[in-house]
Amino acid sequence: MTIRFGFYGRVSTEDQQDPEASRNWQRTRALALVESHGQLVTEYFDIGHSRSLPWKRRPEATRLLEALKDPHRGFDAVVIGEPQRAFYGNQYSLTFPVFEHYGVGLWVPEVGGPIDPSSEAHDLIMGVFGGMSKGERNRIKIRVRTAMGSQAQIEGRFLGGRPPYGYRLTDAGPHPNPAKAADGKRLHQLELDPETAPVVERIFHEYLRGTGVFAIAQQLTAEGTPSPAARDRQRNPHRCGIAWSKSAVRTILTNPRYMGRQVWGKQRKHEQLLDVEDVALGHQTRMRWNEADDWLWSTDIAHAPIVNTDTFNAVQQRLASRGPRSTKRATARAKHPYAFKGLLYCGLCNRRMQGTWNHDRAHYRCRFPSEYAIANKLDHPRSVYLREDQLTPALDSWLAEVFAPDRVRSTLEQLADNQKCSTTTDEEAVTALRQKVAGCRRKLERHKEALEAGADASLVAGWSSEVQNEKAAAEAQLAQLQSASRRTRPMTATQIHKTVRALGGLLTVLQRASPEDKAEVYRQLDLTMTYDPTRKMVLVKTRPRPSVDQLVVSEGGLEPPRPLVGH
Structure with a gap:
């Protein structure tokens, strides 16, 4: 009997791997294992997704899991080119039972054929490969971090990113790694920008003379000096750039690179559980600020300084003597729940509105003129406020209406019309x-x-x-x-129906949910809301994520539909 095989592989492009070459050698290993038993009839290959992501969060792996449920899937077994590429940590123990349940065999070269569900040796081997995959990733992270820290501290090397305002990048010769040099990679270094370096020097001296941060921003804006965002629009598309802000001036005043030393390790990647109640969903990566004592400074001067060490330290002392931190007393701040945290934007300036607690109620505000210099006469109220309880009932009613059972057909049609792909x-x-x-x-x-x-x-x-x-x-x-x-493969009508059905059940509990639970639901629905204070209207867009289904029903892993829009 000829067996029909599906092939699964994965490649991450973070370390400059060639996706086509990686796919070819993984597929070659798979073919060598199964060519005497059958033929490959379909393929699932994830590109650019970390091995640490569970299968339900990888697009092609998700598509494979969905295909397992279909009795007319078109293949009898799945072959994997390399288990370390497919399974990480305990992913094998969480995934193989699904293959076993639907009667689909899993073939692995290291086992020499199909995995036997009753074999303890096979379980042990696959568990070892999952541990090896996790250990390899951890070793790579340690090596990369240590190497980059040494390059910054000992060599003073510029390791990438945006050059600070006041500097520009120049060529520093070919890359010291011969392989990267052969590919045309080159090093870069910071040099003074003749137009913006004097502005940085002036900001430091004005602040030491007693001029406040906001007053400096007003002066620069009134004189027509381009702000950092306006100066480099390509690297700052998320900023408006129409005026200097207090945060821009403060960032310049606290940047130690202006003393001529390279600094590395201000931030770190932190992996936290996506859902503490379901660890199988894996982790999500967040950037966290390191303490200033943990930053790595170059031993020697790495580039031309704009201010000397004494000036920089004097500025830091003045900054530390102002504001609530100057008393060195720990201020207890009450943490309040906000259902729309990070989801609500001001329609006048397109900036994210901040949560604030007033009169025992959650509000959202935009204080654009208080943050940006008003010398250019911004057409924006001093403060824009929106009360959370004014928006929540209308939003929940709209979501429940859109995903109500009697509107499934019209919702399906709208989603299908919006997801036409080229x-x-x-x-x-x-x-x-x-x-x-x-x-x-x-x-x-x-x-x-x-x-x-x-x-x-x-x-x-x-x-x-x-x-x-x-x-x-x-x-x-x-x-x-x-x-x-x-990522943009269109959903089938059946997949959309499952998503809508699941969302309908999820949204019935919104009115009784706590603000924290609502915030999580809104994030999973990928809501974005824009408040227009002139018309007292909020424009809402939603793009349900695949993980919505994964959290509430057993049919997860669907591709997300295009946005639904409502007022």
Whole structure:
């Protein structure tokens, strides 16, 4: 009997892996295992998703789990090219029972064939590979962090990111790693920007003379000096850039890089459980600020300083002597729940509104003129307020109405109309990029042959560098397009119906839910709300996430539909 196999693989592009090459060798290993038993008929390959993500949070793995439920799935077993790529930690023990339940075999090269559900040895082997996968990822993180810290502290190397206001990036020569240098990678360093460096120096001296942070922002705005966001719009698209803000001035005053030393480790990635009640959902990564004592400073001067150490320290002392922290007394701040935390925006300036507690009620406010210099006469009220309990009943009623059982058909039609994808165009672009990558590889082979035949080495190196850059750019575009294509695959009517049915059951409890629970529901629905104070109206958009189903029903892992909009 010929067995029909589905192939699953995964590649992460964070460490510059070639998705096509990784897919090919994983698929080759899988074929070597199953070619005498059957043939591959379908493929599921995740690109750019960490191994630490559970299967239900990887697009292609999710699609595979959904296919297992279909009796007409078209394949009898699944083969994996490398277990460390597919399973991390305890993911095998959480995933294989699903294969066993639906009668789909799982083949792994390290086992030499299909996994036997009754074999303790197979369970032990797969558990070891999950642990090895987790250990490998942890070792990579430790090595990368240690290496970057040493490069910043000992070498004073610029490790990427936006240059601070007052500096610009210049070329610092080829990358010291030969492989990266061969790909055209180069180092960069900070040098003084002749237009903005004097502005930074002036900000420090004005503050030491007694001028306040907001007064400095007003002066610079009135004089027409571009703010950091206005100066570099490409790197600051999330900022309006129409005026200097207090936060921009304060950030400059507290940045130790202006003393000429490289600083690394201000922030760190922190992984926290997505749901403490269901650890199988895995972690989500959040950026956390490190204490100033934990920052790593370069031993020597790494770039031209704008202010000296004495000036910088004097500014820090003045900053520390002002505000509530100057008393050095711990101020107990009551934590209040906000249902729309991070979801509500001001329609006048498009900035996120902040939660504030007044008269024992939750409010949201936008104080744009209080944060940005008003010398340019901003057309914005001094404060915009919205009470939470004025919005919650109307919002919950709208959500319950949209996902009510008697409106399922109209909701399905709206979602289906909104999720039309340019699949044909994407396929043509993918084909063109693959042909371009193949052409680059052929050119490199010809260059290698020319070099072996005695051609000028420097001339061939120049040609090869250009082709390598062209190939790397095409591969990056190809990976991005393939990943986007998988994310935007249209849902079937059955999948949409499951989502709507699940949401209908979820939304029935909104009126009785606590603000904390409501906030989580709204986040899972991916709500974005924009408040227009002139018309007293809130525009609401929702794009339900796959994890909504995963939290409330057993049919999770659906692709999210396009937004539904309401007032």
